[in-house]
Structure formats: C-alpha cells, structure tokens
Amino acid sequence: MTRIEPVARSRYRFPRKPLRDRDTGRIALRTGVRWKISLAIAAVGALIAFALSLVVHNAARVSMLDNAREVQMERLQFAQRMYESVKPREPRFGTKVNDPALPAQLHALMRDKRRGTYVQEHSSGAPEVWAAVPLANGDVLSLHTRFADRSTTIMKDLDQALIVGSVSVVFGGCALGVLIGGQLSRRLRKAAAAAGRVAQGNTEVRVREAIGGVVRDETDELARAVDALTDALGERIEAERRVTADIAHELRTPVTGLLTAAELLPPGRPSELVRDRAQAMRTLVEDVLEVARLDGASERAELxxxxxxxxxxxxxxxxxxxxxxxxxxxxxxxxxxxxxxxxxxxxxxxxxxxxxxxxxxxxxxxxxxxxxxxxxxxxxxxxxxxxxxxxxxxxxxxxxxxxxxxxxxxxxxxxxxxxxxxxxxxxxxxxxxxxxxxxxxxLPDHAPTTTGTFPVLLLPDAPR
CATH class of the missing domain: 3.30.565.10 (Histidine kinase-like ATPase, C-terminal domain)
Known part of the structure; x- marks a missing residue:
C-alpha cells in the first residue's frame, strides 16, 4: 500500500572538494594561461633589462675612465714641460717626483722608459687615476687624483635611470602578457565550453564558430581538429544508430508473428516458456528501438x-x-x-x-x-x-x-x-x-515551480 509520510526537511550543503589531478588524485595547483604568459614575459624582460643595464653601466664607466686617463695624461705632460723648462726644477700642479705610492704596474712601465696611466680601485670611495712619465735624469714624475665627483654623480644618475627603465620594462611586459594571455585564455575557455556542449550531445555546436575573433592562431587549428573529430564521431554514431534501428525494426515483424503463434499453442509448461521468451524478445526489440530514437536526438518533449x-x-x-x-x-x-x-x-x-x-x-x-x-x-x-x-x-x-x-x-x-x-x-x-x-x-531549473530553484540534497545517511 502506497503511503505518504512527511519528513523533516534536510539541510542543504554544497560540499567543498579540493582541486585534485584526475589521473593521479594528487592536489594540483591550477594557474591560468594569462599568468603563465605574463610571468614568462616579465622574467624575460627582467633578464634582458638586467643584462642591458650591466652592459650600459660598464660601457659608460669604462668610457668615463678612459676620458679621465687622457685628461690626467695631458695635465701631467703640461706639468712635465713646466718642470723641465723652469729652474729651479720643482714639481707643480700636484705632481710628485719619485712618489713612493706609485703603483707597481707604472713602475714596470717606467723601467722600460714608457709613460702610462693606471686606475687604482679602492674597496670604498671613488677610484684614483694615475699618470706617470719618465724624466731624462731617470726620475719619475707622476700625478694622481680621485675620479671626478661630477663623473661619480653622473654614474649614479645613470644607474637610477637604468633601474627605473628596467622596472618599467618588467611592468610593461607584465601588462602586455596579461593582454595577450587574456585574449588567448578567453579563446581557450570558449573552445572548452563549446567542446563541453559537444560532449553533452549537442553535435550542432562548432568550436571554430564559438571562439570567433579576427586573429588566426593555434587555437583555430585546435578548433578545426575538434570540429573534424566531432563530425567523424557523429557520422560513426549515426551509422551505428541506423544499423541498430534497422535491425530492431526488421526484427519487430517476425517477433510479433512469433508471439502471435505462441499464443495459439496448447496450454502447458512448454507453451508458457515459449510465450515468455517471445515476450522478452519483443520487449528487447522495443527497448532497442527506443534507445536508437533517443540516440538520434530527434525526440521532443510535450510539456x-x-x-x-x-x-x-x-x-x-x-x-x-x-x-x-x-x-x-x-x-x-x-x-x-x-x-x-x-x-x-x-x-x-x-x-x-x-x-x-x-x-x-x-x-x-x-x-x-x-x-x-x-x-x-x-x-x-x-x-x-x-x-x-x-x-x-x-x-x-x-x-x-x-x-x-x-x-x-x-x-x-x-x-x-x-x-x-x-x-x-x-x-x-x-x-x-x-x-x-x-x-x-x-528536473530542469527553468520549469515554473512554487519553491524556486531545486535544492541540493544531502541525505542523512550520505557520505560526508
């Protein structure tokens, strides 16, 4: 006897599930294409900006030091002419004779009777620029001064400009990556949504039309491949459905005749077995025909x-x-x-x-x-x-x-x-x-109802 029993309304819950890889079952980190492209462009931009900054910094420093060497040598040569032409001979303009602090590299040049310049680096502070020339009497006239403060200021300004430029390049690359990646991500999401509708049985959907756009790239090739696969599978499924429907339809007439003949058999256990098997075969044929019609997606509901x-x-x-x-x-x-x-x-x-x-x-x-x-x-x-x-x-x-x-x-x-x-x-x-x-x-959500959208059931005995 069918009876109606009111029960307490169950609590509605939306279970939260961690994002796991479908194949391995392990927790997986999901990232978007736009962020991967942005990070890649930013990393490449940062690497290029860093390399170019180093090259520009070193080239500017070398150029300014070379210019300082030339200026130092010109000053020393002028001081040498004054030293040799004016008596008594005294070093002028900050020059020194036989300076004990003369670097060893310049000592080697002086022994060969060659003039030269040398940049002496210090762990802290600006480097010193040396210039030395050998005199006729065997002495060494030398001049050394620190790297010009103005040049140091110029190098600091240049470094700041390079840092600002590098940061701008990185952020500009990120923005460009978000723009390009966003467009690609949208096309891929449209393609995935269209492929999902195809998987649900809507074979009229075309991925290429779904993604749209004017730009042609690899996503169009993917869309064409999916559309071709959909067409091929649709043709095979339709062929199999037709074969199944034709076989079931051809079996319907002889099975109906067999069932009619079984009804004419004299009463008895053998006759009951024959009628039972004939009825089972008829039910099977009708079910196969119904499945074929449902597979054909031609059925329409009468609401x-x-x-x-x-x-x-x-x-x-x-x-x-x-x-x-x-x-x-x-x-x-x-x-x-x-x-x-x-x-x-x-x-x-x-x-x-x-x-x-x-x-x-x-x-x-x-x-x-x-x-x-x-x-x-x-x-x-x-x-x-x-x-x-x-x-x-x-x-x-x-x-x-x-x-x-x-x-x-x-x-x-x-x-x-x-x-x-x-x-x-x-x-x-x-x-x-x-x-x-x-x-x-x-039942579908769009159907009129007095209770709004359908609830998500969580049975009391369901797994938590």
Whole structure:
C-alpha cells in the first residue's frame, strides 16, 4: 500500500572538494594561461633589462675612465714641460717626483722608459687615476687624483635611470602578457565550453564558430581538429544508430508473428516458456528501438504543467504498490508526463530487480529520488554512467539487458533534466556496499515551480 509520510526537511550543503589531478588524485595547483604568459614575459624582460643595464653601466664607466686617463695624461705632460723648462726644477700642479705610492704596474712601465696611466680601485670611495712619465735624469714624475665627483654623480644618475627603465620594462611586459594571455585564455575557455556542449550531445555546436575573433592562431587549428573529430564521431554514431534501428525494426515483424503463434499453442509448461521468451524478445526489440530514437536526438518533449508530488504518488502506486513515497514538499513543474512516467518505471524496475524490498521514492521540490536497500550500483556505472547491455556485477547476471537505466538517462536528457547515480552510506555500521543504490532525477531549473530553484540534497545517511 502506497503511503505518504512527511519528513523533516534536510539541510542543504554544497560540499567543498579540493582541486585534485584526475589521473593521479594528487592536489594540483591550477594557474591560468594569462599568468603563465605574463610571468614568462616579465622574467624575460627582467633578464634582458638586467643584462642591458650591466652592459650600459660598464660601457659608460669604462668610457668615463678612459676620458679621465687622457685628461690626467695631458695635465701631467703640461706639468712635465713646466718642470723641465723652469729652474729651479720643482714639481707643480700636484705632481710628485719619485712618489713612493706609485703603483707597481707604472713602475714596470717606467723601467722600460714608457709613460702610462693606471686606475687604482679602492674597496670604498671613488677610484684614483694615475699618470706617470719618465724624466731624462731617470726620475719619475707622476700625478694622481680621485675620479671626478661630477663623473661619480653622473654614474649614479645613470644607474637610477637604468633601474627605473628596467622596472618599467618588467611592468610593461607584465601588462602586455596579461593582454595577450587574456585574449588567448578567453579563446581557450570558449573552445572548452563549446567542446563541453559537444560532449553533452549537442553535435550542432562548432568550436571554430564559438571562439570567433579576427586573429588566426593555434587555437583555430585546435578548433578545426575538434570540429573534424566531432563530425567523424557523429557520422560513426549515426551509422551505428541506423544499423541498430534497422535491425530492431526488421526484427519487430517476425517477433510479433512469433508471439502471435505462441499464443495459439496448447496450454502447458512448454507453451508458457515459449510465450515468455517471445515476450522478452519483443520487449528487447522495443527497448532497442527506443534507445536508437533517443540516440538520434530527434525526440521532443510535450510539456504539461503537473503537480510533481501528486503525479509521482499516483504513478508509483500503479508501478510498484509496495514502494514508499515521501513528499517533503510539492511543486508545479512543466514536463512531459509520459517520459517522466517512463523514467520512474525504469528506476523502480531496476530497484526491484537488483535491490532489496523497501524501495523509497522521495519528492522534494523538482527533485525525485529513488532508493533501494540492495548492494548498490557497480563502480563502472558510477564512474562512466549507464551503458547498454551492461548489467553490472556478476550477482546481476541474467537479469535484464542493461537498457533500463540507459533509456531512463536518455529520456531525462529529452526533458532537459539530470539523472545521477550514487550509493548510500551503510547504516548501523554494516559493511560498505549495503547502503543501497540512489538514483536522483533533477528536473530542469527553468520549469515554473512554487519553491524556486531545486535544492541540493544531502541525505542523512550520505557520505560526508
């Protein structure tokens, strides 16, 4: 006997899941293309600016030191002429004779009777510029002064200008990278969104048209490749669908004749077996034809406004009188009653075949949940979704052809709804896998309802 039991409204939660790599399961850091390009341009710009700054700094310093050497040598030569022409001979203009602080490098030049200049670096402060010439009597006349303060100021200003220029180049490179990367990222996101719609079955979408734009780059090549792949897969799927539909259609007539002939057999156990197998074959042919029509994406829903809770309660009473219906709160929705009844029938039949008694149907807003208390859905179905002619684990062998959930999922797509599958957590500390299978039908959000958007259910016995 079907009964309606009010239950407390469950709490709605949006589970938070860490970003993990789908292949390895490890936590992965997600970064955008625009930031990668920006960082790459900034790094290259910083490296180039640093290298150029070093080159310019060193070149300017060497040029100014060379100029200081030439000036120092000219001053020393003038002082030498004054020293040799004026008596008594005395060093003038800051020059010294046989200066003991003369660097060793200049001593070596003086021994060879050669004049020269030398820059003496200091750990702190400006370097000293030396100039020395040998005199006729064997003495050495030398002059040394520190690097000009004005030149030091010029070098500091140059270094500041180089730093400002380098920082500007880095920030300009970052801005350019964000601009270029942003455009590329937008094109890739559009391509990914279009590919996602194709994966959902909308084969009319073209990735190349979705990304648009005037500039032609590698994303256009990727889009053309995806479009070509979509066309090829669509042609293969359509060919397989046509073959399946043609075979099922050709089998319909002989199977109908076989079923009619079986009805004419005399009563008895053999006749019952023949009629039962003929009826099973007819059901299989009809299911295959329905799957072929759903795969062709030509089915259209005939929408009507219905009261979901009352509709589900009436249909479940006919389809499975032993099932328990719980209506948390009712809603008016626009849907196709015939297709909704087909989905409910297949879910209830699946629960009756593969679960244990105690099937529960819960209606909350525009969400319908069907739960049994059997071993649950196989891992392959939870991972990949329903697949035709796959009946699950070995304990379900020989029970059905694996088309029930496939048809239910296809009809849900026609309604614009989502049909999800999961296993409930075990109750009372029982071993994992005895919590039962849960199929949840989410009717489309755009349908009129008295409760607003559909809630996100978190069952009390669901995994946390």
């Amino acid at each position: 009507q406004e219905i009261q979901l809770g009352e509709f589900v309660e009436r249909r479940v009473r006919v389809l499975d009188p032993d099932a328990v219906v719980r209506i948390v709160h009712d809603s008016w929705v626009n849907t196709d009653p015939r297709r909704l009844e087909r989905i409910l029938g297949n879910l209830l039949a699946n629960a009756a075949k593969h679960g244990r008694p105690g099937v529960e149907v819960t209606v909350e807003g525009r969400v319908v949940r069907v739960r049994d208390h059997g071993p649950g859905f196989p891992e392959a179905l939870l991972r990949e979704g329903p697949s035709r002619f796959r009946t699950g684990t070995s304990d379900r062998a020989g029970q059905g052809h694996g088309l029930g959930l496939t048809i239910a999922a296809g009809q849900a797509r026609v309604l614009g709804a989502r049909l999800t599958f999961r296993n409930a957590a075990p109750e009372g500390g029982t071993p994992l896998g005895n919590g039962g299978a849960v199929a949840v039908l989410w």
